[in-house]
Amino acid sequence: MIRTLTGYATRNPWKVIALWAVLGIVLSALIPTLMSRVTQHRTADFLPRGYDSAAAQHLAEEKFGDDPDATALTVLVARADGGPLAAADREHIAAGARALSGRRVVMPVEDDMPRFLLPDRSQTPAVTPAATAPDRSFALLSVRLTGSPSDTGVQGVYRAFRDDARAHFAAAGLRTGFTGGLPELVDTTDDHEVATTVGGVLVTVLIILLNVLAFRSVLAAVLPLIAVALIGAVAAGAVAGAALLTGRRLDAGTPGLINVVLLGIGIDYLLFLLFRFREQLREKPAQPVREAAAQVSGRVGTAITSAALTIVAAFATLGLATFGQFRSMGPAIAVAVLVMLLGSLTLMPALLAAAGRAMFWPSRTLDRTPAAGRAARFGELVTRRPLLMLAASLALLAALAAGLTGIRMEYGRDASGSRTAAAATAAEISRVLPAGVSDPTSVYVTADDGGALAPARLDGLVRALAGVEGIGKTAPVVLSQDRGTARIDLHPTADPQSEKARDLVSGPLRDTVARHTPDGTRAHIGGTAAVFADIATAVDHDLRVVFPVAAALITLILLLLLRSLLAPVVLMLAVGLGFAATLGAAALLFQHVLGGTGVDFTLPLVLFLFVVALGTDYNILVADRIREEMRRPGGARAAVARALRHTTPAVATAGLVLAGSFATLAATPGSAQIAFAMTLGILLSALVLALVVVPALAALLGRALWWPLRPGPERGGRARRRTADRADGDDGSQGREEQKEWAAAPR
Incomplete structure (x- = not known):
């Protein structure tokens, strides 16, 4: 299937390019309208009806016309x-x-x-x-x-x-x-307008600069951005279309997150192809460029497909979540990544076939094989002192993971606080009136038999609520038009989005309601604080479900790709360490150093999926190349060194590009924590885990890493020739040359 797609794209490059260009241009114009129809802004809408605050919101809409x-x-x-x-x-x-x-x-x-x-x-x-x-x-x-x-x-x-x-x-x-929420968002957006613009320009310049440094080429610097923009537009259209067909609503921040993800992984996949394409053209200068593009795309396409399916599997597990924001975000990102995968197997190979050697113009590096450079020296260092490099990396990860001590979740305002005009107005109000006067917590009471309620029947409940510590004011009882439901508005003294207000609702307030609700009636508590209290419960449940399921699916994909029992375990342990270190660093900075109340409640789950799924991309690329090199004659450490020589530039460049794209999220209101954590997580995954930890373990374990199917040069002409042919291309020429060298080598 993979070679069929890549083969068609490299045989018919201009048709494929034209199709993607038309789709991308048309859908990019329709995206604002489509996305506005499938997004919703109220957090409570993402809670199942079984949660208390969701039931209260339903009563507010049905009985009071909210x-x-x-x-x-x-x-x-x-x-x-x-x-x-x-x-x-x-x-x-x-x-x-x-x-x-x-x-x-x-x-x-x-x-x-x-x-x-x-x-x-x-x-x-x-x-x-x-x-x-x-x-x-x-x-x-x-x-x-x-x-x-x-x-x-x-x-x-x-x-x-x-x-x-x-x-x-x-x-x-x-x-x-x-x-309020809207003034706060607008003030923050306006305050960050310059930073957002500058951030977008900087990430574009970063991508172009890194590509220029890596390839010394004009097309190689610009084409990745154009290709990813076209595929990203099609992916956004597919996400909006899927949401419309299924009736699912997306969180307002999901489209922006999808854009960043697609930019990062799209550039990554194209870089993987470009580096391998250049390597192929250097080794076989007489080979037709379309044939070279087909071979490279088919070979690298397997690793790209496995990496993309890892991300898809990880995010698809969010469909098991009870919190609707997660349940809609996961499949949306999964659909977008599948479209990016399709583009990586069609548009990107078509660009290689169409541009050919001009892809690397005006660089003349195709005319010669470069001498061993920094990547080769780095590979020799890791394989010469694997234990030392592994110990240093683990010490760094352990130090960062120490920040997990005492970590807390923040469900309301950004933990770093807000200094906007809207926040200043809220503070001015709270100095004189209860903080919840503009955002009350409401208790809704209905009769079990559906009959009418008399306000006097609720006097005891009202008095009990007024006596709860932390309630500044209790409003009179309001009856619905049919008199079947009563609403009691409470004005807490704490900010409704604060941890104090959330604890008030989930503790004393719900206890008081449970004890003093009249017989024959039932009560539900609604409002911002109640919503966040229920979100905390839902997220805790979802973390316990999604983490193990996602880890199991990723491990299964690695088992199928690597055909080994030990290697997937090593890779999953590595990315697990990366996740712990990244989350610990975020808690260390935002909670302990900056004095925030905690880290954003979405951070552990989103970070786990991104760092594990995206970080595994780099591990897959490196591990796959190590296995390929171990099929050739020579020792295991020499194979690891060769693999690092070839993959270090691609992984380092791709990691920096993806980290840079995530860093631009810092300019998005309320995204500072996610921007920091995902930037650091990708850097650790690419530069520490993929380029140091995994190769060092491979050097220490040797071919035993691939147990029970250990790669290596097979003895016996035909079997050895098949192995070499699979490693080096369809014509097998380089494989046969290495067979001669292996046969002549002293034993």
């Missing part, structure tokens, strides 16, 4: 001179709320973006008075917009509304502040 697509924010209005609000100020604020609530906000569109490609998010916001501070230092307005905060159109509407509100109240000598 819009599942609504985005709430709070506007603080105060006097510009810092004085208390007078009666005239309060009247102006109320009139301003009415005026803003009746004014349609038109979504701004950039001049270079056709309007028909973007859904129109223009709308009339709902603005209502919410509360006034006891000291009359400010008043709060509640605002509801429709749409996901991650939707750029909704963000544009919010910016227009914010500017309008500021101008309206400033005319009366009043200042405004905005807080």
Whole structure:
């Protein structure tokens, strides 16, 4: 199957290139619209109905008309001179709320973006008075917009509304502040706008620079980016199409994560092909380029396929998760990687066949075999002192893994804190009112028989809730239109996204509700803090399920690829050490050094899948080449040294490119931890595990690493010739030359 695809692509390169170009260009124009239809922003929507907060949210929508697509924010209005609000100020604020609530906000569109490609998010916001501070230092307005905060159109509407509100109240000598999920995201995005642009430019320059240094070529520097961009557009379209067909919703951050993954692995796979293609052209200068491209693509395509299927298997296991954000993200990335694999076996070989030797122009390295360089010296160092190199690497990994001591998960705001204008407004509110006044925790009570509820029936529960330590205010009971459900809004003193609020809900609050809910009724607790408490439970469950299943599937793929029982165990132990070291380093930096409350709750699972799955790519490439070299005459350590000489440039370059692409996530709001951890994890996987730990173990274990099928030069002309032919190409010429050398060598 692999050789069929690569063979067709190298025989018909221009047809394949044209097909991918058309698909990529068309889908890249449709992606904004497609992705907006399959993403959702409310975290609670990813929880199964069986969780308490999810059941509460369902009641809020069904009984109280909460819009599942609504985005709430709070506007603080105060006097510009810092004085208390007078009666005239309060009247102006109320009139301003009415005026803003009746004014349609038109979504701004950039001049270079056709309007028909973007859904129109223009709308009339709902603005209502919410509360006034006891000291009359400010008043709060509640605002509801429709749409996901991650939707750029909704963000544009919010910016227009914010500017309008500021101008309206400033005319009366009043200042405004905005807080909530949408203002926080927009402020962070605006603050990082320059960094995001610079980061994108830097990763592009990094990829081009590394390719120029590796190949001294124009096409080899530019084609990887073009190829990955085309395949990435098709992959994004496939992900959106699959989501539409299956009815699954994606987390708003998933498309951006997919882009980074595809950029990294796509460049990796093309680099693997380019390095091997150049090696083939040097060894066989008279071979037709399309034949060389076919041989190289078929040979490297096996390793690429195994590496890609490893990633697919790892992320497909997220389909077993109970938390919907994981359950939708896993298959989405798996679909995207499968498309990238298809592109790696078709478009990339077609580019090699079409460009031929011009791929490496103007470099003249094809005309000569380069002398042993740094890669050869590095291979000799690892194989000459494998025990020392292994011990040093393990000491480094163990030191980083020590950061796991006392690690905690953070489910709310980014552990590093926020310094945006929205965060400052939230802090100003919390100094006077309970922190949860703009984001209450709600208790929903329904009768078991579906009958009507009387507010007096809930007096005991209300009094008990008001007495819970950490509840700053209890609102009066509100009944649904059919009087069958009651809602009690609570305003915790802690930030609803904080660990303190989450502990309050999962502990004292739920205990109080369980003890004081009237007989014949049932109660559910909803709100941000309750959602994060349930997410913590769901994630803990998913980690216990996904980790072992993903590890088992990856091990099975390695068993099939390497046809060995010991080698897969060695590789999985290596990537396990890399995972522990990376997560430990993230905890050490963000929790212990920077003083954060913990690491992001998604980090262990995402990091495990990325570092294990993507890191295994490099291990597969190196291990596969070591096995290939061990089929040739000579000792095991010499085979490892030859393998490192050939694979070190490819693995090091690919690792730096992938790490650089992940580093650009640091410019994305709230992604600093993931950016750091995945950048470090890829660097450790490529530069330490794949190039030091695995080769050192191979040098120490020798051909026993491949037990029970140990590779080696077979005695007997025909069998030996088949082995050499498989190792060196279809014509077998180089294999027969090595047979002569082996036969003449002293024994």
